[in-house]
Amino acid sequence: MDLDFTAGQDAFRAEARDWLRAHVPAAPLPSLETAEGFAAHREWERTLADGRWSVVSWPARYGGRDCSLLEWLIFEEEYYAAGAPGRVGQNGINLLAPTLFEHGTEEQRARVLPPMADGSVVWAQAWSEPEAGSDLASLRSTAVRTDGGWLLSGQKTWSSRAAFADRAFGLFRSHPDADRPHRGLTYLMFPLDAEGVTVRPIGRLDGKPAFAELFLDGVFVPDEDVIGEPGQGWRVAMSTAGNERGLTLRSPGRFTAAAGRLAALWHARAGAGDAGTPSDTALRDRVADAVIGARAYQLFGYASATGASGGTAASSLNKVFWSELDIALHETALDLLGPLGELSDAADEAPAHGAWAEGHTFALAGPIYAGTNEIQRDIIAERLLGLPKGRR
Amino acid sequence: MHFRLDDEQRQFAAALDGMLTAAGTPAVVRAWAAGDPAPGRALWTRLAEAGVFGLAVPERHGGFGPLPAELVVSFVALGRHAVPGPLVETVAAAALLDRLGAADEHAEAPGVWLPGIASGKTAATLCRTADSPYALDADTADAVFVLDDDALHRAESAGPVQPSADSARRLARPGPGTVLAQGPAVVAAAGHAARTAALATAAQALGLGRALLEATVAHARQRTQFGVAIGSFQAVKHRLADTLVALEFAEPLLYAAALALPGDPAEAERAVAAAKVSACEAACTAARAALRIHGAVGYTEELDLSLWIRKARCLRTAWGTPADCRARVLRPAPAPSERSAAR
Numbered sequence: 103m104d105l106d107f108t109a110g111q112d113a114f115r116a117e118a119r120d121w122l123r124a125h126v127p128a129a130p131l132p133s134l135e136t137a138e139g140f141a142a143h144r145e146w147e148r149t150l151a152d153g154r155w156s157v158v159s160w161p162a163r164y165g166g167r168d169c170s171l172l173e174w175l176i177f178e179e180e181y182y183a184a185g186a187p188g189r190v191g192q193n194g195i196n197l198l199a200p201t202l203f204e205h206g207t208e209e210q211r212a213r214v215l216p217p218m219a220d221g222s223v224v225w226a227q228a229w230s231e232p233e234a235g236s237d238l239a240s241l242r243s244t245a246v247r248t249d250g251g252w253l254l255s256g257q258k259t260w261s262s263r264a265a266f267a268d269r270a271f272g273l274f275r276s277h278p279d280a281d282r283p284h285r286g287l288t289y290l291m292f293p294l295d296a297e298g299v300t301v302r303p304i305g306r307l308d309g310k311p312a313f314a315e316l317f318l319d320g321v322f323v324p325d326e327d328v329i330g331e332p333g334q335g336w337r338v339a340m341s342t343a344g345n346e347r348g349l350t351l352r353s354p355g356r357f358t359a360a361a362g363r364l365a366a367l368w369h370a371r372a373g374a375g376d377a378g379t380p381s382d383t384a385l386r387d388r389v390a391d392a393v394i395g396a397r398a399y400q401l402f403g404y405a406s407a408t409g410a411s412g413g414t415a416a417s418s419l420n421k422v423f424w425s426e427l428d429i430a431l432h433e434t435a436l437d438l439l440g441p442l443g444e445l446s447d448a449a450d451e452a453p454a455h456g457a458w459a460e461g462h463t464f465a466l467a468g469p470i471y472a473g474t475n476e477i478q479r480d481i482i483a484e485r486l487l488g489l490p491k492g493r494r
Numbered sequence: 495m496h497f498r499l500d501d502e503q504r505q506f507a508a509a510l511d512g513m514l515t516a517a518g519t520p521a522v523v524r525a526w527a528a529g530d531p532a533p534g535r536a537l538w539t540r541l542a543e544a545g546v547f548g549l550a551v552p553e554r555h556g557g558f559g560p561l562p563a564e565l566v567v568s569f570v571a572l573g574r575h576a577v578p579g580p581l582v583e584t585v586a587a588a589a590l591l592d593r594l595g596a597a598d599e600h601a602e603a604p605g606v607w608l609p610g611i612a613s614g615k616t617a618a619t620l621c622r623t624a625d626s627p628y629a630l631d632a633d634t635a636d637a638v639f640v641l642d643d644d645a646l647h648r649a650e651s652a653g654p655v656q657p658s659a660d661s662a663r664r665l666a667r668p669g670p671g672t673v674l675a676q677g678p679a680v681v682a683a684a685g686h687a688a689r690t691a692a693l694a695t696a697a698q699a700l701g702l703g704r705a706l707l708e709a710t711v712a713h714a715r716q717r718t719q720f721g722v723a724i725g726s727f728q729a730v731k732h733r734l735a736d737t738l739v740a741l742e743f744a745e746p747l748l749y750a751a752a753l754a755l756p757g758d759p760a761e762a763e764r765a766v767a768a769a770k771v772s773a774c775e776a777a778c779t780a781a782r783a784a785l786r787i788h789g790a791v792g793y794t795e796e797l798d799l800s801l802w803i804r805k806a807r808c809l810r811t812a813w814g815t816p817a818d819c820r821a822r823v824l825r826p827a828p829a830p831s832e833r834s835a836a837r
Contacts, residue, residue, distance in 0.1 A: 103563050105497055105753055172495060383817065390820035394747070394768045402744030404497040424738050431557060476728070482738055483731035487711050492726030 105404065107176070114169075115176050121153050122184035130455045131187045133447060134311035140224075140266040143190035147221025155181075157195055157219045164211065165219035171349075171407040178355035179400075183362070192265055194218040194225030196351050198271045200342040201289070205330040212334055226264035226294065228272030228316055229339070231257055236477050236494070238273070239284035239336065241420055243318065245274035251324040254278065254292060254333075262471070264314035265303035269293050271337045280333070287335035291327040294396065298322075308463045347472050348417030352424045354400040357431065360461065361396035363454075364435050371438055385438060392431040399424055415485035416477040425468030425475060432462035442479070497749070499567065507567045510544055514575035520798040526578035527661035531634045534578050535617070541577070542614020544568075550588035550690070552595075555608035560592065562752035565690075566697040570748075573701025573777075576801050578662040578792055580619040580631040582698065582813065584611055586691035587639050589617040590646070593683035594675055602645070603674045605635060621668065625813065628656065628665035640668045641684045647671040660808040662801065685759055689766045691813040693751050696766070696773035699809045700748060703741050703777035706784040706802050710734060713788055730787055737783045740776035747772050760825070767814065767822035774810040781806035 107115070130145065132139035150156035151165060159174040160166025169177065189195065199218060202211050216329045217223040234241035243256025254274055264270060281285025294301055298321040303311035330338035345351065368389040402420070435458045436443035447456025447463075469475040483489040499507070517537055526534040541547065546568045551557025559565070565585060572581055576737045588611045595604030610616030619635040621628060623642045631653035640647040645660035656665045711734060714725030724730050747769040754765035781803045785792045792799055810816065 103499065103749060103753065104501070105750060106495055108495075111495075143597060332617055368824065369826065383821075387817065387820045387825060390771075390823045393823055394820075395743070396749075397768060398743040398747050398772060401497065401750050402743055404495060405746050408495050408497045419739055419742050422735070423743055460568060476732070479732040479735035480728065482735035483725075487707075487731075487734055489711065489714060489725035489731050489734065490723050492722065492728065492731070493727070 105401075111173060111176060114173055115180060116488070118155065118177050118180040119184070121155060122180055122186055125149055125153065126184045126186045130185070130457065133310060133460060134188050134190045135265075135306065135312040137266060140190060140263075143187055144221045144224060146187050147189070147191050147224075151220035156191070156221070157199070157215075160199070160215065160219065164215040172404070175349075175354060175400075175403050175407055178353035179358060180355070180462045182353075182355040182359035185359075187318070188261065191218060191221055191224055191226045192351075193267075194223070196345055197342065198225050198291075200345045200350070201271075201329055201338060205289075205338045205339055209326065219379070223269055224263060224267045226261045226267035226270040226314070228258040228261050228270040228292075230260045232259055235260075236474055239287075241273060241287070242277060243272075243274050243288060244278070245276040245288050245323070248322065249274070249451045251322055252288070252290060252328070254290065254298075254318045254321040254323055257315065259439055260304070260313050261316055261472075262313045264294060264301060264316060265311040267294055270316065271329070273312040276335070277333045284336040286333055287339075288332045289329040289335035289338045290323050291329065292318075292321055296321050296353065306463070307466060344417035345460055345475070347421035347478065349403050349406060349420055351421075351472060352468075354424075356401040357396035357424060357427055358400050360428075361393045361429055364392050364431055364438075367435060367438055385434065388430065388434040391436070392434055394428065395423070395427040395430070399427065415481055419486070420471075421472060421478045422469075422482070423473050425465075428465035428468050429462075432465045435479060436462055453467075499744070501564075501748075503564060503567050506545075506564065507571055510541075510546070510568055510571040511574065513540065513544060517575075519575040519577055520801060522798075523576055523578045523662045523801045526664075529664075531579075531631075535634075537577065538579060538617060539614045541568075541572075541581075542612070544701070546572070546581075547584060547588065547614060548556035548612045550585035550592070551608050551612040552592050555592075555595075555604060556612040557588075557608070560756065562690075562693065562755040563749060565606075565694060566748050566752045569694045569697030570701035570704070573698030573703075574705045576662070576702065576705070576805055578631075580617055580629075580635050582691050582694040583619040583621075583630050583635075584617055585694055586687045586813075587611065587620045587637070589690035590620065590639070590641075590683050590687035593686050594646070594679060597683065598675075601675060610636070620687065620691070622684060625688065627667055629668050630812075631664050632666040633664055638668050638671070639674075640671065641687070644678065644681050645676040646674045646680050646684075648674050656782055658808055660801075660804040662797070662805070663808055682759075685763075686755075688813065689755060689759075689762055692749070692766045692770045692819075693755060695809050695813045696744075696748055696751070696762065696770040699773040699777035699806065700741065700744055701746075702802055702806050702809065703737070703773070703780035706777070706780035706799070707734065707737050707741065709799060710737075710784040710787050724787070733783045733787065737776070737780045740772075740779045744769070744772040744776040756800060764823050764825065767819035770778065770814050771816050771819035771823075774806075774816065777806040778810055 131142040134143040157166045158169040158177050231241050245252040273287045277286030277290035293385050298319040300317040302312050302315045306312040442453050445452040447460040522533045548557035549559045549561045549565045551559050591604040591608050594601050616636045618637040619629045619632050620639040638649040640649050649671035652670035658665050703817040714730050717724050751765040751769035754762045
């Protein structure tokens, strides 16, 4: 048992660090949940892709570096430690791409992945509906067979990034006569600027249009944009749901970097040269817990990357852990900042250019998206602990 | 990097677990608490035969250590079965004596005590007065070591037993004794011994928590109310899911601390502190869930579960309170000069 990196892994880390040092914008980009910020983040994706850093774990032929999971973890540590921008392409890269690798055709991968890798096509997820949140299998939007493809109709909602994204992927009811709700669904990709699509941005808690409602009225999708077999959409979606909940959606590097910044904030507040005697031990304990939690998640990731068994249910452990860590970490930072802690990221005087405020707002969504933490706890209890199923 | 147990370590854990399951530890714990150490000492001998104490003793004194990762593996198993006795203190004393012997080859104490610790003949206890005035099981231990400032004493006697909330933990103040060693080497070795003790305590807590969770899951599956198993209710499920999350994320901290233990003292201090507070919090989360989900029967002394629940609380403050550990995690890394001086 060891925690040692090989010379090759150290060299990879150094290469990533050097590149990031040379390319990460000096001033933070505007929030990616605004039109201006979205464009700036899309530009950053292009810069990343030019350096071949946008999708390091993908095969080289799609723009990646064939990195192992451990190398990806290393890259992510360096990425967030460097203060690099959030990833506007994350829905496509983390959710759609793994689905295409597992269920897509070679034609789909060759067509869809390269423009995803360089940010020229940004993807939104279209799963939830007004009446289908946690109970996703009850979704009602339909895909009706037509010549050469499908016609999509219905309403999707809480679609992250959809206000500014180019395309979306989602589940539609294609076989209404199937005997169970989760049978008879089809997984499809469609353009958000297609005829029959209406996008209505929704302001998240701080008003930024971070997600949108989608109204679909007979939107034509060719057969080539069906992923997997028609009617097998649930199986296709669930086989990669672990990607959304686990390590790959929110990598440990995000949290080790944020916890490092939190500890620095605390040390600065506690007074230079005498950081061992902070004035507020309650805050100190919370800072320590954030540092410990980030380290625990990092180590858990190393264990996963070097052979510990994973699986969809195990990713539920990750989801509960990182989403609650993220909130605790940011709340602690805002408390440490005192009167400056309430300044929104729009305030000129917001500390760290508003990164703590923006991070806090973002963190609040963590226990909700990618399957609520209540659903994750059900999964943990039923699949990992073997407790009986019950009413939700 | 291979951050996981290898086959040999897994087999060792499984063998210990099997042996301890067959030993029926609840009866041993109850006898120990009642002042009858005989069954506990018989089990102690078997643990020594399985190699548990040898993990902390170097080869030249009859062991095959120090092997911190294997020590963690064994203490998780000991915690899982709530094995009584000064287990932590014995391996901490071994770590102390090993370091003293390495610092001074003419030191007598290592050669006197380490072979007996490895073979299981000697159950030692240890306290550091800066941490606690009490030595665990000092009434029955074969050697009572006391770390006081820069001196290592061996106490000749112990005061009356002060019952702990965990009745199997028999605490007593060590009486006066003789100085075995004194000076900076003792201070450095004492730090290492305390870290070893904190790590072993954390491992014990993790095992305790795992056992509490397993017992409670089993109860929730078979206990029915309103016509269904109570484990089908979300209020019960979510509490148990949170317990599993706490245990799963404490475990890698433990093994990382084991890997850090032999190295730079400041890094080892932070890693052990993180593991200690996380494992002990997880064990207490498990204990509270166990108590609540078992209902009134969980609140009885008669149910063996009480042996685990009561220990979880006591391990939390043994060898580093939660507040101490959190403060240590944030202690800044020393300057390079300080670091080399500490080596």
